[in-house]
Amino acid sequence: MGVQTMSLQAHQLACARGERQLFSDLNFELQSGEALWLKGRNGSGKSSLLRLLCGLGRPLLGEVRWNGTPIQRLREDYHRQLIYCGHASAIKDDLSAWENVVVSSTLSGVACSRDQALVALVSVGLGGSAELPARALSQGQRRRVALARLALDRLPPLLLLDEPFVALDQPAVQTLCRTLNWHLAGGGMLVYTTHQAQALEARRLGQFDLDQLAPW
Secondary structure: OOOOOOEEEEEEEEEEEEEEEEEEEEEEEEOOOOEEEOOOOOOHHHHHHHHHHOOOOOEEEEEEEEOOEEEHHHHHHHEEEEEOOOOOOOOOOOOOOHHHHHHHHHOOOOOHHHHHHHHHHHHHHHHHHOEEHHHHHHHHHHHHHHHHHHHOOOOEEEEEEEEEOOOOHHHHHHHHHHHHHHHHHHHEEEEEEEOOOOOOOEEEEEEEEOOOOOOO
């Protein structure tokens, strides 16, 4: 990862689910080496905001900008700059654990071989389950498969993670925190939701409470 300064901006975002407006006039800026913890009660719009940030949804008003340019104009160029892990693991039951890592990484624009996938699975404690079909894995194991691509050698600059610590045991949480701290130390950026406070090391660690919409 280079030392180039990057920025992610939310500019006057408004979002609705059906007839209900979740939030409006939402603004923040995230730069290299910084992390943002999205907080709020269930239904406050945390997952919806992450989907807006990765371009999977469109805001009612406002825009998301990458290095000052609206992401709608960047399209695939922007998608290659990020990894998005939603609350649902999005694991394909018919594929083995290692095949899921390869497929998800490739779809994110990061080439991944079988050997690299196996190393990533070992790092999250699933080395012995790499050949198992995903349908045979527990919820916690499926979550680890989804997060294993974060253990690959090369990550894009921006990580957008929805409840990454859910269904993980303490050793897996510690491993993930080390991975995220390494990413931040190298100039990467992180936006995440969690109900579990974790000791992450960032140049700036912000908290944005969607229940209050306090500017950050």
